[in-house]
Amino acid sequence: MAVHKGNILKLRRLGIDTNLENIIFMRADSQVSRSEGFTANTRVLVHHLNHTMVATLNLVTSNLLLEGEAALSDAAFNLLQAREGSLVWITHLKPIASFSDVRAKMFGKKLTEQAFRHIISDITHGYYSKIEMAAFITACTGDNLSLDEIIYLTKAMIATGTRLKWKAPVIADKHSVGGLPGNRTTPIVVPIAAAAGLIIPKVSSRAITSPAGTADTIEVLTPVNLSISRIRDVVQKEGGCMAWGGAVHLSPADDIIISVEKALDVDSSGQMIASVLSKKAAAGSTHVVIDIPVGETAKVRTTEDALKLEYYFKAVGNVIGLSIEVLVSDGAQPVGRGIGPALEARDVLAVLRNQPDAPSDLKNRSLKLAALLLESVGKVPRGAGEEKARQLLESGAALDKFYRICQAQGGFREPTEALYRHPVVATKDGVVSRVNNRKLAKLAKLAGAPKSPAAGIHFVAPLGTHVRKGQTLFTIHSESRGELAYSIDFLKTDNNLIQLDPA
Amino acid sequence: MAVHKGNILKLRRLGIDTNLENIIFMRADSQVSRSEGFTANTRVLVHHLNHTMVATLNLVTSNLLLEGEAALSDAAFNLLQAREGSLVWITHLKPIASFSDVRAKMFGKKLTEQAFRHIISDITHGYYSKIEMAAFITACTGDNLSLDEIIYLTKAMIATGTRLKWKAPVIADKHSVGGLPGNRTTPIVVPIAAAAGLIIPKVSSRAITSPAGTADTIEVLTPVNLSISRIRDVVQKEGGCMAWGGAVHLSPADDIIISVEKALDVDSSGQMIASVLSKKAAAGSTHVVIDIPVGETAKVRTTEDALKLEYYFKAVGNVIGLSIEVLVSDGAQPVGRGIGPALEARDVLAVLRNQPDAPSDLKNRSLKLAALLLESVGKVPRGAGEEKARQLLESGAALDKFYRICQAQGGFREPTEALYRHPVVATKDGVVSRVNNRKLAKLAKLAGAPKSPAAGIHFVAPLGTHVRKGQTLFTIHSESRGELAYSIDFLKTDNNLIQLDPA
Secondary structure, eight states, X not given: OOOOGGGEEEEEOOOEEOTTOOEXXXXXXXXXXXXXXXXXXXXXXXXXXXXXXXXXXXXXXXXXXXXXXEEEOHHHHHHHTOOTTOEEEEEEOOOOTTHHHHHHHHTTOOOOHHHHHHHHHHHHTTXXXXXXXXXXXXXXXXXXXOHHHHHHHHHHHHHHSOOOOOSSSOOEEXXXXXXXXXXXXXXXXXXXXXXXXXXXXXXXXXXXXXXXXXXXXXXXXXXXXXXXXXXXXXXXXXXXXXXXXXXXXXXXXXXXXXXXXXXXXXXXXHHHHHHHHHHHHHXXXXXXXXXXXXXXXXXXXXXXXXXXXXXXHHHHXXXXXXXXXXXXXXXXXXXXXXXXXXXXXXXXXXXXXXXXXXXXXXXXXXHHHHHHXXXXXXXXXXXXXXXXXXXXXXXXXXXHHHHHHHHHHTOOOOOOOXXXXXXXXXXXXXXXXXXXXXXXXXXXXXXXXXXXXXXXXXXXXXXXXXXXXXXXXXXXXXXXXXXXXXXXXXXXXXXXXXXXXXX | OOOOGGGEEEEEOOOEEOTTOOEEEEETTOHHHHHHTOOTTOEEEEEEXXXXXXXXXXXXXXXSXXXXXXXXXXXXXXXXXXXXXXXXXXXXXXXXXXHHHHHHHHTTOOOOHHHHHHHHHHHHTTOSOHHHHHHHHHHTSTTOSOHHHHHHHHHHHHHHSOOOOOSSSOOEEEEEXXXXXXXXXXXXXXXXXXXXXXXXXXXXXXXXXXXXXXXXXXXXXXXXXXXHHHHHHHHHHHSEEEEEGGGGTSSHHHHHHHHHHHHHTOOOHHHHHHXXXXXXXXXXXXXXXXXXXXXXXXXXXXXXXXXXXXXXXXXXXXXXXXXXXXXXXXXXXXXXXXXXXXHHHHHHHHHHTTOTTSOHHHHHHHHHHHXXXXXXXXXXXXXXXXXXXXXXXXXXXXXXXXXHHHHHHTOOOOOOOOSEEEEEEOSSOEEEEEEOHHHHHXXXXXXXXTTSTTOEEEEOOOTTOEEOTTOEEEEEEESSHHHHHHHHHHHHHOOOSEEEEOO
């Protein structure tokens, strides 16, 4: 490609935070725009020393920039490792060849292993725009991916990321498919398993469409942004860790995919299987227990869907060398009382501390998962897992291990509390007969979770509770007045979250 | 919703052109961001007097803005009809209820008429982000829309736009499904039909994924951004017009959908039928002739696909009260010689002016369509249309009518020529046996068409041409050196545009 003198520009820092969008600002009348035929919103390649990124062009029609200058959004400065005064070189972005496969997928074609490898590689390099990402995700939603395609996608995701290697032959791991508010078993299962002597280097994700991801909740209690070498140190010392997966780039394509899924508020089964298993394989795991909660308003709605998912998990796991155990569990209502990072962290601590008011559903669910893990790696005979897990939890051994892991990750801290609260009360006497998980989760998000860690819902009316008119069903917690008002607004248009039947 | 004092901000003009993206710039540490819990890339509602728009938030982390100030992208200033110093009020964007139907569509559900009405209404109001638009378009691509859903989508699009009413009982119209470079029959058919006494208030679109839309080509010759009252004047005076549909907001949702389809380079049949017929209905047409070119590298690849499309067009037309005639035509190679706005306009003028070197394929195709139109409205008996059309063209009556229409629209001008050119020659002797329409179109776009009107391809080697090594097959035209270099670059990686077989 021909290089023209005018294609080199000097960077100015304007201080514009666009979140993860890479924007380059250039004068509308600049030499580069005119000679290259760039217009606003053209996607271009920006080069600086050994770094190259794709950015969207915004044209400056004022004197904010001088001739010969360009500016980057804050995130783009970081990505390019550039500073004020750095020189950048701007070139055309070539048409993305792999997107023709995405178009084929949009029209219902099956894609090859090679096609998925190219698509995922281009996504990892940041060549796809948000619009193209949304098209790829939508084309792969629903039943649009065959089992073969899920395997190709999983392998492609593993190929693009870092892969951890461990000396131990057996590496334990767990995962929940989510969709159930408050289902925060990881910070209970990990210390139980580690206390039993298993190696469990657990990395979790942040929320995709929920009010709290496991990493969001654990971050309330201890730092989770651990480097790979830090993870190794923690695991070497304590046998387990509770880290955020995004910080170690186990599956960089997946992190980008998840950010768009979040904006669309979708999470399809094919993508999910590839996302989960690629991260487990990249983390070096050998034995994985997967919790699939089933309920009318959970992510998985019927036992039939759960069994299909179980089959897909096991089939893909088999191809990529992972032993998978599945627990199909009750997903009719939230687990514990808290929905939102800090509120869920309180439930976790209550269970680990064996407090008399600890939510028993969260405790029992954690014990079942820990038991399955202990049995699957052969630590105890089949059927003996739950007793072993209970003994480790109730003796305080798990709490001790939990504190040690937090210490190794950078220290333990108690959860914060939200400043603004609003109780929502029963409008009549009755028995709680139905709980809408999706709407409770939506309300917690409107209140600010997970961005504001102390925001969310404190839910005190599980199925079967007898309530009197005026009694609190749940309390909204928020860190800002605006968000509290916003979530209360939503209740005015839709207050059908908890159904009361005559007692 | 509670209004806080800090939610009112005074506008500064920073002069940032983001194309059609509405961006609001606010200080990261402003009262509004903190009290409302806004972060970078949050979508918010911005109110100014009687105008409201959805904008994406960029946070300013420098002193580019003072406390109490906000800035808008250039397009957002226009949309909101605001000026420097105007006060705006910022509020949360409520969750878009209709997007849950889009999610259902992503998972393969059939949508109701009501669902399409809500989705299209929200799109028209600008409530959908580009990502959400891409998901909606992808979910409706391929065979994902049933005939019923196409009818609902068409009706929803008609309902959101302006609808023109005419006193005449018969209003003629034409359309080509496109995909065939250079297929520019409208500026020939309209003057023939108008010269025959038909009322033909033709509105056309700009390019979606092609190097030139009909409106782009006609704009080279005469202004096309006509208001509705201007269209009425032109049609009253001359019986026909050749305007751009986007300027009259016949289907505002469709204009937004098209801008995203363009970014994805897709155009699916369901969306296309709804797009075309909603605009025809909105334009007040009663009789429409539709050209469907069929070819290996045209948009429609087989006669079977064309017949299915014909059935869908007629079925939807029947429900919404349009009489549809279809011409299934040969789409094996480009029509005429030009590909790109100005180059196509030259072909059109050559035909209208009865020049000896006028492309006969463009002429014959135009005569067939004009004939079908004259017959369908009953102006001439079946079978007598082509003779009548030929007589009007060859006598100069059509050219005279063409100039009059241009005059009424604001004046006629000759096409401009591109500064930079590059001939592509045969690498061996042979006969042209195959022409790749898609790649020629792509090359014309890389050269700058339709943004740069004089850019494109001048194609001089139609099927069956005997060529010698070194003889020009086509010439690339470009308005900038960068774009010319860019298109030549593409040829280096893919030069399989025109296949030569031994003579």
